[in-house]
Amino acid sequence: MQTYDIPASRVGSLDVASRNKVLRNTYWLLGLSMLPTVAGALLGIQMHFGLSPMAGLLVFMGVAFGSMFLIERTKHTAMGVVVLLGFTFFMGLWLSQLLQFALRFPNGAQSIALAAGGTGVTFLALSTLATVTKKDFSFLGKFLFIGLIVAIVASLANIWLKIPALSLTISAAMVVVFSLYILFDVSRVVNGGETNYISAALAIYLDIYNLFQNLLFLILSLTGNSRD
Template identity: 55%
Template sequence: MQLDTYGQQTRVLSQGANRVLRNTYLLLALSMVPTVAGALIGVQMQFSFLAGSPLVSFLLFMGISFAFFYGIEKNKNSGVGVALLLAFTFFMGLMLSRILQVALGFSNGGSMIALAGGGTAAIFATMAGIASVSKRDFSNMGKFLTVGLVVVLIAMVANIFLQMPVLQLVISAVVVLLFSGYILYDISNIVQGGETNYVTATLAVYLDIYNVFVSLLHLIMSFTGERD
């Protein structure tokens, strides 16, 4: 009887995790629409977010982002949370337009953006596949990833003042590795039943993908960019 009850509980948990994962993927796909729209509008408008003041720009960006995070988390169980998430992804699309403008200044800009997109998709598919198929719990990665994120943020702020191209390349490479790990961690957290809200889960995975794409594009531009 106890084994029967345990089996039923396991099935219920598994069904719940699958539902959250499915809804996360659906909302993640939807979130790409405002992201692309924001990026296209930003490129057309030559959008620049306080480019002359990198530190102020960074602090303002972080402030707006955390305001969105708070609002999304506060309303994650309602349609307001979904609306805020989509508004945030539009904002992130606008922010993305800056690096896209730089990329399009190269003669091979379009192919570099496509390569970064393909690379990001391959990384996501691989990490999500491992997290979904493997029965291993990757939650023990959390502390390591958090420490890595803090170190990266400190390095990014430092490089605002240092302006060292080599350090920026190192940061970009570390970010690709770090957020690839976060994809594995976040998808595993959903599969294992640790995350039960698909809005929160979508926000986490979206940020993982976004950071991988931006850093991968920066690396590709640095090594393969061709001027006219």
């Protein structure tokens, strides 16, 4: 874990061993990042953590963008790992709001487990596809970025429109987009497009996090329509 990236001059000609090392370190850090995420989520549930929509948006934007800026600045040092783990703890705390909502439903715990299982299977399948085939999926980048922007704009519009069918459509689209982002981001590591495992772990972590959130929302919407 002493080498955080490969010199830029070698990006175009990384040997297989170097790429595999970056991939291993990425997966190692990705797995480690799940521990503070779970800790933050459990703490948030116990604390009944929650913020008003406006205050929550401001807090989230401030912490998220501030953390990502610090991760980018420190990604070549061990401090980058520390900042990333702190960020994932916050993301777990933030996720606790959705988990608390889910647990109000009779089948809430099962829905969370189903979403987690579906996320895990999706990640395993797509990361394996990218790793085994070594196909370059960089062509997906522009399509995914446009799709993500459209979905975000639609989400913001639906805050006022409050159309249930639109919410389901947006979540379904997000599930597809972030599933493909897993393929895209893992492929970048496999093919030498990303040589810093801290940056790579952050990108894939956000893919998994957003995939889980939207998958859980879909499951709750389709199966959790009544409460005790």
